[in-house]
Amino acid sequence: MEGNKIGGKLTTEEELLAKGYRKYTGETIDIYYNKDICAHVGNCVRGNSAVFEVGRRPWIIPDNGTAENDAQVINTCPTGALKFVRK
Numbered sequence: 133m134e135g136n137k138i139g140g141k142l143t144t145e146e147e148l149l150a151k152g153y154r155k156y157t158g159e160t161i162d163i164y165y166n167k168d169i170c171a172h173v174g175n176c177v178r179g180n181s182a183v184f185e186v187g188r189r190p191w192i193i194p195d196n197g198t199a200e201n202d203a204q205v206i207n208t209c210p211t212g213a214l215k216f217v218r219k
């Protein structure tokens with residue numbers, strides 16, 4: 133799933149917040165997460181456990197990975213619970 137798009141179009145912070153996503157701010161990329169959509173498949177944690185660590189607060193730290201890798205991992209999320217906006 134393309135982590136920077138919703139319905140085939142580039143998404144925005146405004147759209148994501150309106151849809152109930154929570155923002156995790158990074159230097160060059162922001163990550164957004166919607167717990168209501170997450171199926172707990174774990175692709176994110178397996179993809180980069182430094183960025184995505186269940187039980188840590190905050191559980192997502194975008195700057196623990198590169199923006200490129202963050203985007204790649206988010207693209208493996210099968211539900212769309214994770215999205216990103218590059219800065």
Ligand code: SF4
Pocket residue numbers: 169170171172173174175176177208209210211212213214
């Ligand atoms: S990959 Fe997506 S659906 Fe799976 S646990 Fe992570 S956020 Fe949830």
